[in-house]
Amino acid sequence: MSDVLERRIPARPQIAVPATLEQALDPQWLAGALAQTAAGRGIAQVEQVELIRTVATKVRFAVTFADGERQGFCLKGLLDVDAMTARGGPTCVLESDFYNRIAPVIDLRVPACVATVIDREGQQAVTIMRDLIADGARFCSALDPFTADDALESLTQLARLHARSDLLEGADWIRPRAAELAKMSYVTPEALQDLLDGPRGDNLSPRVRSAANLAVAIKALAARDGARPQFLIHGDAHAGNIFRTAEGMGVIDWQLLQRGGWALDVAYHLNAVLPTDVAEAEERRLLGEYLAMMRGHGMTMPGEEDAWAQYREGVTYGYYLWAITRRVDPPVIVQFVDRLGKAVMRHDSFGLLA
Incomplete structure (x- = not known):
């Protein structure tokens, strides 16, 4: 596999899948989720930019790292949902698997995925991507x-x-x-x-x-x-x-x-x-x-x-x-x-x- 494709493979940190928006935007949790992107830098600030709730929640947010660099991300998953909606978790796992297994080896324009957090036993997952809107999309x-x-x-x-x-x-x-x-x-x-x-x-x-x-x-x-x-x-x-x-x-x-x-x-x-x-x-x-x-x-x-x-x-x-x-x-x-x-x-x- 080429270096270009390898760079597109998301990080897969072994941490808990957040169940709420508060947990997903918690700086300590994000420090684990974005450890590969942070490259040793701490997280100084997390700012929510936009929240979209349908079945899954999409939250755009900005992270300011300890050295002052600010990057935009979008997290998608089932957050703050009832038990019935949570049964749709396998579709979130499927999406994360797409970014892990398919996106890196296919010639297709998709969001750059930086990390996926998956609980296969509990059939829940969140996917963290670059914020396309912040990049002009x-x-x-x-x-x-x-x-x-x-x-x-x-x-x-x-x-x-x-x-x-x-x-x-x-x-x-x-x-x-x-x-x-x-x-x-x-x-x-x-x-x-x-x-x-x-x-x-x-x-x-x-x-x-x-x-x-x-x-x-x-x-x-x-x-x-x-x-x-x-x-x-x-x-x-x-x-x-x-x-x-x-x-x-x-x-x-x-x-x-x-x-x-x-x-x-x-x-x-x-x-x-x-x-x-x-x-x-x-x-x-x-x-x-x-x-x-x-x-x-x-x-x-x-x-x-x-x-x-x-x-x-x-x-x-x-x-x-x-x-x-x-x-x-x-x-x-x-x-x-x-x-x-x-x-x-x-x-x-x-x-x-x-």
């Missing part, structure tokens, strides 16, 4: 739509990820997430119907707004997808998980990293980031561009019509993810469910999966 939003050219640039990043599917060999810790979703253990059919009956489903047809139909479709998709070649995919490639730098776009949030068909990522991504009219006009061209990128990376890909069919089916995955989402700002949920649900309608995804 800008995060995208569901309410900040992409152009077709933007989508082509972000597809370039996804193609680089998918092209390293050789990393799935022996990596049993990267699971087939679509198959797990199909078990409907995340939300009951009744609760899902209640969600779809709310504002998120207002512009969708009764067929697509039906929780029963969605349950059948996601199970059929999982079965078909599992029988196809498996790729290393992001699993949650919406606009809010894309950032922009002077060098280009990058990808964050690896809590749903998984093995699955390429179409799950591509169909979800394009129909989440693009306004519906732009997606309808541009998606087939963009799919062709993606397939060409993958072939350029040496990957064997399906022909145009087979790929188009997989894409049309794959939209169901993203639609299901956002249909069950609760702990995100309502306008964002409504926007994503509307875009992805209309894509399911446009492509007759449920009919293809019947």
